[in-house]
Amino acid sequence: MAPESSLFFDRNMHNPVQRKIRLGFFIAFSVIIAASFFSYLVTKNLLDNATRLNHTIEVSKRLETIIKQLKDAEAAIRGFNLTKDSAFLHPDMGERSNRIANEYAALRHITTDSQRQQRHLDTLKTLLDIKYKQLKLGAHSDTPNGEKRSVTEGEKVMDRIEQKVDDMMHIEDTQLHEKAELFRFFSVLWVPVIFISSLVAILIGIYSYVTLTKEFKLQLHIESKLKSYQRDLQQNIMLLNKSNQELEQFAYVASHDLQEPLRKISTFSDRLQIKYRDQLPPDASQLLDRMVLAVSRMRVLINDLLMFSRAGRIAPESITEVDMSALLQNVLSDLEVALQEKNAVVHAAQLPVIEGNITNFQQLFQNLLTNAIKFAHTGRQLEINISYQILNGKDITVVKENRWDEQFCRICIEDNGIGFDQAYAERIFLIFQRLHGISEYSGTGIGLAICKKIVDSHQGFIQAYGYPNKGATFVIILPLKQKK
Template sequence: MHFSVHKKIRLGFFIAFTVIVAASVFSYLVAKNLLDNAGRLNHAIEVSKKLEVITRQLKEAESAIRGYTLTRDSSFLDPSMQERSNRIEEEYLLLRKITADNPVQQHHLDTLRRLLTIKYQQLKVGGEESTQVKQLSSVKEGEKAMDLIDNKVRDMIRIEESLVQEKSELFHFFAVLWVPMILISSLVAILIGIYSYITLTREFKLQLHIESRMKSYQRDLQQNISLLNKTNQELEQFAYVASHDLQEPLRKISTFSDRLQTKYKEQLPPDATQLIDRMVSAVSRMRVLINDLLIFSRAGRITPESITPVNMNQLLQEVLSDLEVTLEEKNVQVKYDELPVIEGSDTSFHQLFQNLLANAIKFASPDRPLEINIHHQILTGKELAVVKESQQHDTFCRISIDDNGIGFEQAYAERIFLIFQRLHGISEYSGTGIGLAICKKIVDSHSGYIQAYGEPDKGATFVIILPLKQKLKTEDHEVWLKA
């Protein structure tokens, strides 16, 4: 399976993007776990510090009572046991607030509260005047209560340490995967970057080569266009001169044949008279052919100066007026829509419609009156399947000319637009076979399209597609021709 360069580059960038996203997500998880682990460690340290403060203050209070018991020095009771108890209470409340999200620790703190209450009572009693026996008993009870408090503190510290250990293990798991993941993703991203760089460099060099070749082709094309324009001008001059020069011997042949018939008509045998008639007919046909060739060479030749907005309704009425006699003789009925204004050569459009209507009249069916219907649609280039890609956004007028004449085989739809191509003999229908070729040349010169559809004995339809605005190409750029 072959992938184009653009598909490979897109696939490479997609893989690189996916790898980078995956690495980013994994890095986020690792960083989040690291922060959680650090937060848990700080939490454990803070809990341990608070417990240590409580334990230390209790032991200091207990040592003060022992010193007072032994020496009876009241300085050991400064600060007082009540003040010491208040400080311990403050630390306890802070500790309870810190561990508010841990039910197990809260339960331990409830137990610690009861032990501290007992200890507060012992400290209070120890600070009062009493007998030596009673004081010794209070000291023993204090030691026992302190052991219980130490055990509870150790339990709470173990819980914090176990939580820290769980977080550390999870962080270690992520850290073990994170380093290879980052390494692999970095290598993949580097390899994709190198491949993309090589591919883009190769594509860039290829593009430069193509552009160089295109510029060369454009220069050659411009030279060929200039040469073709020059050749066309020479051909037009040749056609004009040839037609003008050919007209002179034809006139002489026609004049001599007329004189021959007039002067020696009675003396000529019937065969000679018939030959002269055939010669005169051939001369007439030759004259028509030369004139049609001259018209064909000039057809479709438009310049920016000849482009104007053409009122197609008015133009169609002028064409019908020119064909009025023929239409009445053939009893032709013509129906047409209100046509829009189209930019183009007024003379060329007149010739276009006159040729198409004359063609319909010429090939009318002898079995029924001829009916011609002219309809139109305004469409965009995208809605038409025949326009070039550069014309996709242009607006077109699609004009259809339908008739119920003799029609033709659809297989000949392309052939009828070629010069000198006829579907019928000269004896059946007159003409030189240039009329529809002229129509195609006119439509092509206006950046339009012409199509033919026919069915024998049922009629024919000629479809003309013309842009509403003309766009002529100059050597340097394209300009819109506006009125």
Template sequence: MHFPVQKKIQVGFFIAFTVIVTASIFSYLVAKNLLDNAGRLNHAIEVSKRLEVITRQLKEAESAVRGYNLTKDSSFLNPSIKERIGRISNEYILLRKITAESEKQQRHLDTLQELLEIKYMQFEAGGQILSQQNKESSVKEGEKYMDMIDDKVRDMIRIEETLVQQKSELFHFYAVLWVPVIFISSLVAILIGIYSYITLTREFKLQLHIESRMKSYQRELQQNIQLLNKTNQELEQFAYVASHDLQEPLRKISTFSDRLQSKFKSSLPEDANQLIERMVSAVSRMRILINDLLIFSRAGRITPESIKPVDMTKVLEDVLIDLELPLEEKNALVNYDQLPIIEGSDTSFHQLFQNLLANSIKFASPERRLEINIHHRIMAGRDLEVVKETRWSEKFCRISIDDNGIGFEQAYADRIFLIFQRLHGISEFSGTGIGLAICKKIVDSHNGFIHAYSAPDKGATFVIILPLKQQQEGS
């Protein structure tokens, strides 16, 4: 399966983005654990420091009491026992705040509080004059509770060390993963960057090559268009000159045949007169054919200067006036809408309607009165199947011309718009087979469409689709 370059680059950048996000998450987790580990270590140091201060101050107070009991020197009680107890209590309060988030440490502090209260009472009692027996008993009690306090302090320090160890292990786990993740993600990002650079460079070069080829094609196309326009002009000039040149011998043939008939008709055999009549008829048809060719060569030839808003209703009414006599001969009934104003050549539109209506008159059914109905609809380009997507925003007028004539097989619907194509013999219906070809040429020159729909003895419908406004070059 072939993936386009744009899709590959999108997938590559998505993978790179995913890898970078993953690496960023790991980096965040490593940094967070590092900070947590440092915070936990600081917390453990702070707790150990406070516990050490409490232990030291307890031992200093106990040494002061013993010194006083041994020497009776009051200087050992300076600072006083009360001040020493106050300092220890302050340290205890700070320790309580520091360990507020640990229920286990708070329970240890509750026990430590009870032991400290006992020590406080021992200090206060030791500051008094005691007998020898009471002194010995007081020392033993002091050592006992001091050992208990030391055990409690060690338990609390052990808890802090355990938490620090746990944080260190988690940090080590992330640190071990972090290095390969960062390495792999960096490697993937580098590879994708190199691939993207190579792909984009190749695509850029290809784009430059395509643009160069397109410019070359455009130059060739422009040259071909100029050559084609020149050829068309030469062909039109040739057709015009040839037609005029053909007219002269036809006029002479017509003149000589007329003289021959007028002078020698009575003396010529009947067969000779018939041949002369056939020759005159052939000359007449040849003259009509030449005139139609001239009309065809000029049909649809529009310039920006000839494009203007055309009242299609007015054009249709003028055509009906021109065809008044043949319409009366057929006793025809013509129904039509008020048509809109359409940009184009009024002369070409006049010829378009005249040829289509003349076609309906020519192929009228002898069994019924000819009826022609002309209707229209304004439609958007997106609602018309024949209009390309690039023209969906344009407005079009769809004009239908229906008649109840003899009709034709739908299989010939495209053929009738070709030049010199006839569905009936010349003995049945007159004409050169150019009229509908002229209609198509006119509609094509106005960037429109024409179609025919019919069935034998069911009449015919010609549908013309014209843009309301002609797109000028450069617009």
């Protein structure tokens, strides 16, 4: 398996594992949330039950105190009536009544949330008032019949008071029982829920640990492979750079060395033409002319090849801020004669300042404008329009995401020449590729290849749009600042 496909396979395996881990943690989190919520319900019921129990105890204690105070008062009056000893009336009925009133007020306060208990307390208050009046009469009763009647009536009222107290205690006991049943229900569920949730959390924890361990090992394996691929890539880059340097040196040396034989051929052919032209038959003179033409074309081809081998070489120290408008005017000045021959009109906008190599930029514009002049339409005046736009990287489709924060200059060079078929838009930038025969248009097919090499070396883009018999547009996209 190739390194790239192996790495792709590892990454594809990596994604499902991440999804499983996320799902596991989501389930564990959900289980913990559910267990926490259920624990909250159990705790809340436990606290409510404890509060209700304390409330019942408090109500029971107050009611028992009231009953005890009443019975003590009743016993004291009976003792006084039997012995006529005033010691039985200490404390007196007023103080005993105040104690009962305090207990009643406390009961009224702690049962404010229960309408039923408040109604019972209203009835109890009426009975206590009746009982208090009976006790006061009993303390002043002098006849046996009066005493007997007082005891009988007091027992009836006391029975009614005790019945009312029993009713109130029954309400409290019922509410306490309901709370206890609800707590018992949650308690029965609480133990298995906590056990199951804990078991699920433990299993998920074990699974996550095992999965994370595998993931960590896989990550180490991927990092190891990436480092290995990076080393191989660096070696390949070094070999490629060395190969490119050797090719450039070969092209330069070959082009330079080929110049000498060409000069000799040219010199000998010139001498042959001057000295023996009149003595040569017509067909020999024709062959000699064709040889001279071939030598001339060979010289142009070698020079262009030499220029292509040198194009795009940018040293960091050669990068400067280039006034593209001034540079364009210099190029137009150099092409003035050719433009006049075609009766061409050039409309150029005021171009911005761009960082780059001034020599390369000059060669770029010269090749593109020469191309427009060469392929001018014979049936109309040549017009060349040069415009530009400043755009952000994210607004240009050919710019990758890592360069979206850069600013680019989009320069358009548009002409109304013969144009070309858009199917050949990529082919025209390849070296030695021609869309027309040499007999129709001169050239070696290297000019646009040089343009692409220059734009690529400046971290830019070049595109061509052709419209047969209407013209062509070349779009150059260059960053305003070169990355060091």
